[in-house]
Amino acid sequence: MGYANGLxxxxxxxxxxxxxxxxxxxxxxxxxxxxxxxxxRYYRHSICVLQRAVQRWNQEKPKxxxxxxxxxxxxxxxDQSMIAVKKIVDEFDKFDGxxxxxxxxxxxxxxxxxxxxxxxxxxxxxxxxxxxxxxIPEYRFVxxxxxxxxxIGWPEDHPNTLKALKVLQERNPNSDKNSPNGLVGLERRFxxxxxxxxxxxxxxxxxxxxxxxxxxxxxxxxxxxxxxxxASSFAALLWNYDEVLDVIHRYSxxxxxxxxxxxxxxxxxxxxxxxxxxxxxxxECPPGTDAFGHIDAFNDRLSxxxxxxxxxxxxxxxx
Ligand SMILES: Nc1ccn([C@@H]2O[C@H](COP(=O)(O)O)[C@@H](O)[C@H]2O)c(=O)n1
Ligand SMILES: O=P(O)(O)OC[C@H](O)CO
Numbered sequence: 001m002g003y004a005n006g007l008x009x010x011x012x013x014x015x016x017x018x019x020x021x022x023x024x025x026x027x028x029x030x031x032x033x034x035x036x037x038x039x040x041r042y043y044r045h046s047i048c049v050l051q052r053a054v055q056r057w058n059q060e061k062p063k064x065x066x067x068x069x070x071x072x073x074x075x076x077x078x079d080q081s082m083i084a085v086k087k088i089v090d091e092f093d094k095f096d097g098x099x100x101x102x103x104x105x106x107x108x109x110x111x112x113x114x115x116x117x118x119x120x121x122x123x124x125x126x127x128x129x130x131x132x133x134x135x136i137p138e139y140r141f142v143x144x145x146x147x148x149x150x151x152i153g154w155p156e157d158h159p160n161t162l163k164a165l166k167v168l169q170e171r172n173p174n175s176d177k178n179s180p181n182g183l184v185g186l187e188r189r190f191x192x193x194x195x196x197x198x199x200x201x202x203x204x205x206x207x208x209x210x211x212x213x214x215x216x217x218x219x220x221x222x223x224x225x226x227x228x229x230x231a232s233s234f235a236a237l238l239w240n241y242d243e244v245l246d247v248i249h250r251y252s253x254x255x256x257x258x259x260x261x262x263x264x265x266x267x268x269x270x271x272x273x274x275x276x277x278x279x280x281x282x283x284e285c286p287p288g289t290d291a292f293g294h295i296d297a298f299n300d301r302l303s304x305x306x307x308x309x310x311x312x313x314x315x316x317x318x319x
Contacts, residue, residue, distance in 0.1 A: 005312035015296035017136050020057040022292040023068035023260030024281035025050050027088050028076035041283050049282040053292035054095045062294050068260030069104030069224030081110035085119050103129045104224040105193045108153030132208050140217045146225035146238050150195035180235050189237040196239035209251040219254045226259040228276035230268030236261050255317045256302050273318025280310045
């Protein structure tokens with residue numbers, strides 16, 4: 001399955017697995033607008049990007065599809081949140097196979113976790129949205145919940161809300177906790193629209209990676225929030241990206257981390273040879289343009305075939 005943006009399949013090699021990718025559809029039935037920093041956002045057009053993606057995936061037949069979060073935008077009128085989420089889920093359901101969703105901040109602006117998770121069919125427990133699956137024996141996918149510790153999405157008196165407010169209070173002196181004003185370098189990540197991975201989830205991650213190591217599996221870690229400063233603006237990073245990387249780096253099974261949220265996309269290889277790829281957002285595609293793709297997984301690499309604004313990447317495993 002090779003197409004678009006110039007990447008060719010390694011000659012004569014069949015992938016072990018292919019999967020479709022798209023991020024930040026962030027749909028709303030509202031006129032075009034822009035981000036706080038003035039980057040245009042095409043709220044109605046993003047569903048067209050998704051429709052073209054599904055059409056393509058149904059021709060190419062990847063085994064499953066991953067959406068990296070922010071299914072609808074925070075500006076969606078709140079009395080339409082449920083309808084908007086269902087509308088986009090219905091479009092994803094036109095793909096002839098399983099679709100796995102991650103939660104993003106914009107999902108949580110629209111709906112609380114108890115409503116959101118069933119709609120997105122996220123197999124968490126107690127409102128947690130982390131899980132793993134192994135579509136073939138050689139590979140395991142780990143989906144992290146980057147808003148586990150978050151000031152959005154949990155009830156106001158939930159311990160995770162209180163923990164998040166404490167983090168923001170300690171690390172961000174601005175009254176608007178979404179503002180990075182005065183925060184320097186990596187400290188710019190301590191914003192309300194980001195979040196963190198809690199202790200229980202870190203322990204779960206450690207356990208999953210231990211099991212994957214025993215099974216000799218390659219692991220792909222997925223999270224709405226980017227995990228490596230080299231692949232993202234500092235203001236988009238997971239609060240405790242360093243703690244998550246510490247766990248990941250204890251093992252050599254994690255080959256690639258994939259994320260969304262930082263809409264222009266990014267790519268890096270970290271100090272332990274793990275690839276990080278942040279996906280370009282569907283929301284920021286001007287009408288008629290696209291950002292989606294698929295990834296072919298081999299024993300020694302992931303090959304990302306991006307469409308249009310989504311860049312292609314070859315991620316050869318370093319260990
Ligand atoms: N440099 C910035 C960026 C953002 N904010 C605040 O975050 C909100 C969301 O930003 P978007 O990029 O998603 O539009 C925005 O409304 C601001 O409150 C900021 O203060 N400074
Ligand atoms: O999708 P948003 O509106 O949360 O924007 C995220 C920012 O691009 C992160 O820097």
